[in-house]
Amino acid sequence: MDVKLVPADDNPALALAAAHLLWDSSAHFLGYLYDGDQSRGFEDLRFHWLRPGGLLSHRHAFLATGTSDNEIHGLALAMGGDQKRGEAELTGQHMAALATERVIPDFFERLEALNEFHPEVPGQALYLQNIAVRGTERGKGLGDRLFHTMVELAREGGYGALHLDVVSDNPAVSFYRRHGMEILTETDVRELREKHGQPS
Numbered sequence: 001m002d003v004k005l006v007p008a009d010d011n012p013a014l015a016l017a018a019a020h021l022l023w024d025s026s027a028h029f030l031g032y033l034y035d036g037d038q039s040r041g042f043e044d045l046r047f048h049w050l051r052p053g054g055l056l057s058h059r060h061a062f063l064a065t066g067t068s069d070n071e072i073h074g075l076a077l078a079m080g081g082d083q084k085r086g087e088a089e090l091t092g093q094h095m096a097a098l099a100t101e102r103v104i105p106d107f108f109e110r111l112e113a114l115n116e117f118h119p120e121v122p123g124q125a126l127y128l129q130n131i132a133v134r135g136t137e138r139g140k141g142l143g144d145r146l147f148h149t150m151v152e153l154a155r156e157g158g159y160g161a162l163h164l165d166v167v168s169d170n171p172a173v174s175f176y177r178r179h180g181m182e183i184l185t186e187t188d189v190r191e192l193r194e195k196h197g198q199p200s
Contacts, residue, residue, distance in 0.1 A: 019045035
């Protein structure tokens with residue numbers, strides 16, 4: 001299959017597929033955040049993807065698309081550490097507009113608890129927030145291509161490092177280590193793990 005890597009755009013036809021990939025790449029966190037309500041999670045992720053800014057905006061993503069450009073086989077989403085705080089503020093505004101707390105009353109408490117898992121990213125680092133490959137496409141080197149595209153993006157952007165975070169029991173840990181990534185910090189939020197079964 002011919003797959004090309006291209007910067008994402010705000011094509012609404014791809015937003016739901018992007019939402020599914022984002023969920024799959026962060027299922028522990030998003031499942032907890034949305035109290036298992038995948039349909040609401042997909043709706044919110046789709047909304048975030050279509051915004052011109054924010055942590056989950058298409059503006060920060062590269063897509064692995066087929067020849068038709070109407071299907072996504074994988075994606076990588078990254079931004080500079082120097083951009084992350086501003087993008088997080090935009091995402092907070094989007095979340096308030098979505099009013100998800102009406103459906104999941106403790107949504108913002110859950111979000112605050114999850115924020116404990118994410119270490120600060122230095123301004124001179126590119127933050128790789130997500131790499132996701134559709135299940136049927138895994139094992140074909142697409143994740144490698146997406147990762148190397150992000151490394152090249154970091155170089156071209158003048159970033160001196162690439163940072164990411166991943167749940168310790170995620171198979172992606174070995175993927176990142178195979179690509180030379182090192183563990184700099186480990187976070188254990190005991191209350192989240194004990195009360196809600198969240199791995200750290």
